[in-house]
Amino acid sequence: MYTSPPGREDVNGLDSSNMARKTIVTPAIRVLRAAGIPYAEHHYEYTAHSGATGGAEQLGVEPHRVIKTLILETTERHPICVLMHGDREVSLKQLARLLEVKAVAMVDPDKALNYTGYQVGGTSPFGLRTAMPVYCESTIQALQSVFINGGKRGFLLEVAVYDLISALDPEFVEVAIRPETR
DSSP: OOOOOSOSSEETTEEGGGGGSOOOOOHHHHHHHHHTOOOEEEEOOOOTTOHHHHHHHHHTOOGGGEEEEEEEEETTOOEEEEEEETTOEEOHHHHHHHHTSSOEEEOOHHHHHHHHSSOTTSOOSTTOSSOOOEEEEGGGGGOSEEEEEEEETTEEEEEEHHHHHHHHOOEEEOOEEOGGGO
16 A cells, blocks of 8 residues: 655655756646655657556566556547556456446547547647546555656656655556456
């Protein structure tokens, strides 16, 4: 379970001073800066369809620590955001059961862009254009820090899980499946 950080100046080695440096400025960065949340920027060469594992491999981190931001819709056409480990997939049936809806499905890239303001492959849960509930795989809480998209392809932010949870106030769910169990 995540714990409250001992101080705001340095959380798990994430120094807030990086917020003063010239950087890519996305809606996600603006949200983190406004909230005073420390983060570390990580750039990598984006490759279409490589997913979270591609970024993890290039950065030399475990895919389990790279968190995907997935945009889905319920059968009632309500958008939802799901945060999932990079080496796992979402059980759509289990998620639908938990939400008490007939079904949920991934949205197409154009619809994802309209809902979020971000391109697929660069979607961040911070600064979404459309307000929507955020669901987070419960096992993410066990990590100290994660790598999550900063709002641009090839741009990940390392943030403390405590801060991720504080900023997004997600509902925790258990819907992860290993890709080979589909």
